[in-house]
Amino acid sequence: MTINKFLNIISNGEGLTVEFKRSRVKITSDVYQSICAFLNRNGGLVFLGVEDDGTITGVETEALGQMKKDLVTALNNPQKLNPPLYILPQEIRIDGKKVLLLDIPQSSQVHRCNNQIYDRNEDGDFNITDNTNLVAELYVRKQSSYSENRIYPYVTLDDLRNDLIQRVRKLARGQRPDHIWGELDDMELLKSARLFHKDYQTGKQGFTLAAVLLFGNDDVILNILPHHKTDALLRVDNIDRYDDRDDIRTNLIESYDRLMGFTAKHLPDKFHLIGDQRVSIRDRIFREVAANCLIHREYLNPFPAKFIIEKKRVYTENANKPHGYGLINPSNFTPFPKNPVIARVFKEMGRADELGSGVKNIFRFTQTYSGADPQLMEDDIFKIIIPLTEQVTEQVTEQVTEQVKRRRIITEFCKTPRSAAEIMKHLGLKHREHFRSKVLQPLLVEGVLAPTMPSTPKSPQQMYYFTGDDT
Numbered sequence: 001m002t003i004n005k006f007l008n009i010i011s012n013g014e015g016l017t018v019e020f021k022r023s024r025v026k027i028t029s030d031v032y033q034s035i036c037a038f039l040n041r042n043g044g045l046v047f048l049g050v051e052d053d054g055t056i057t058g059v060e061t062e063a064l065g066q067m068k069k070d071l072v073t074a075l076n077n078p079q080k081l082n083p084p085l086y087i088l089p090q091e092i093r094i095d096g097k098k099v100l101l102l103d104i105p106q107s108s109q110v111h112r113c114n115n116q117i118y119d120r121n122e123d124g125d126f127n128i129t130d131n132t133n134l135v136a137e138l139y140v141r142k143q144s145s146y147s148e149n150r151i152y153p154y155v156t157l158d159d160l161r162n163d164l165i166q167r168v169r170k171l172a173r174g175q176r177p178d179h180i181w182g183e184l185d186d187m188e189l190l191k192s193a194r195l196f197h198k199d200y201q202t203g204k205q206g207f208t209l210a211a212v213l214l215f216g217n218d219d220v221i222l223n224i225l226p227h228h229k230t231d232a233l234l235r236v237d238n239i240d241r242y243d244d245r246d247d248i249r250t251n252l253i254e255s256y257d258r259l260m261g262f263t264a265k266h267l268p269d270k271f272h273l274i275g276d277q278r279v280s281i282r283d284r285i286f287r288e289v290a291a292n293c294l295i296h297r298e299y300l301n302p303f304p305a306k307f308i309i310e311k312k313r314v315y316t317e318n319a320n321k322p323h324g325y326g327l328i329n330p331s332n333f334t335p336f337p338k339n340p341v342i343a344r345v346f347k348e349m350g351r352a353d354e355l356g357s358g359v360k361n362i363f364r365f366t367q368t369y370s371g372a373d374p375q376l377m378e379d380d381i382f383k384i385i386i387p388l389t390e391q392v393t394e395q396v397t398e399q400v401t402e403q404v405k406r407r408r409i410i411t412e413f414c415k416t417p418r419s420a421a422e423i424m425k426h427l428g429l430k431h432r433e434h435f436r437s438k439v440l441q442p443l444l445v446e447g448v449l450a451p452t453m454p455s456t457p458k459s460p461q462q463m464y465y466f467t468g469d470d471t
Contacts, residue, residue: 058097
């Protein structure tokens, strides 16, 4: 946000999503109460160094460092805030005075501050701990809105992939060298990311669906969600079926990588200068599209997510819990987090922007890439359509034509069973691993080729033949 936007927010005064705290030299207890209330309601902005009437008094310069440290320490202390929260205060300068800004997300969990539950209304924060009806309503609201919070008490740390946890830790520190996740062990990191929590109505505790989707072994994911998949398809020449396919049934971190790889494989790049930095417009668009498709999906719905590249467009479809219907207007819409815990992990990794920024980036960069606006449609099935220009379409068609040509060469050659080495030599290919993963394996998965010795797939005498099925 610009300073003018901050000034405009402050001039409008406190409300459901804005709170001012004087806090010039230390963090007072009511700051944490407001953070708890925002987490439990709709999220919001807490300004430290601003009086109740909007007068900007600022934070004492010599107190800034300690206040930041106290905030980070307290918010990661479950004795203070439970479940804990990782957030970095933002230092802004307004009229020569330093203000600390806390951008608090809407949480998918119920939080307690000093073992008290706070909620938010237009008049401020209020303690609802002893009001059983309001507490029950809060839990019901969170659980009905956020399926990512569903607890699986029999999932253990061994069911999650340590290599993915290490990767996320490394990516988070790449975004911020002082990221708190770099100092936490695996269990502490998962708790800090709100992937392990307790249901205070039932007493049940454990890893959540979000934890399983982000870090789970494939067997665990598919045991919990047998329908889980993202179907990436290329339909340019063979529009009745597909020219290429990646059937993605794995964790969300590697699902993102595979969607970006599928995009890089089939869509031409286009570079653009932002200031003096040369950026990939294709990657800028589709990192948002891929992240949106994964972050904002309703995973309990068995509708299979689709990511489809056609001649004149790319479009995605995924199950959704809508908070409105119709086309999204980037200049006039209120973003709503569908899976805020998953979204936060993606954001900390640098694979997603602040809520709402991704939509604006899709519109901004699609204009540069295609010369036309994308379409984002909010409904029970959320859809994104990215138009393609004739120039882009021609390049995609050329790539597909080449793939189709190679495919026909292989099927004709393998009417007589051939070894992998013979097929590679016939195609003039030398990189064995690339051939197996990008050429041979897809044809085997599709059933176009079949092994002559299926019970011993790694046999040196293994050969492959055309099945006659290439529709």
